[in-house]
Amino acid sequence: MKFLKSVMERKKIIMKMISFCNKKGGVGKTTLCKNIAYKFALDNKRVLVIDLDSQGTITLEL
DSSP: OHHHHHHHHHHTOOOOOOOOOOSSSSSSHHHHHHHHHHHHHHTTOOOOOOOOOTTOHHHHHO
């Protein structure tokens, strides 16, 4: 953790995190995440998507 903190301070990186969570299935979490990540990528933003869903749907779609 100290290493990451020092790297971020050196490069003055501001990292923002967006999370999509809901206990119920079929509410559009994956679709929303995929579309927002795509829009950020089109705007030349660096994007990292981490799929913690056991189905792994977004991993297959991207």
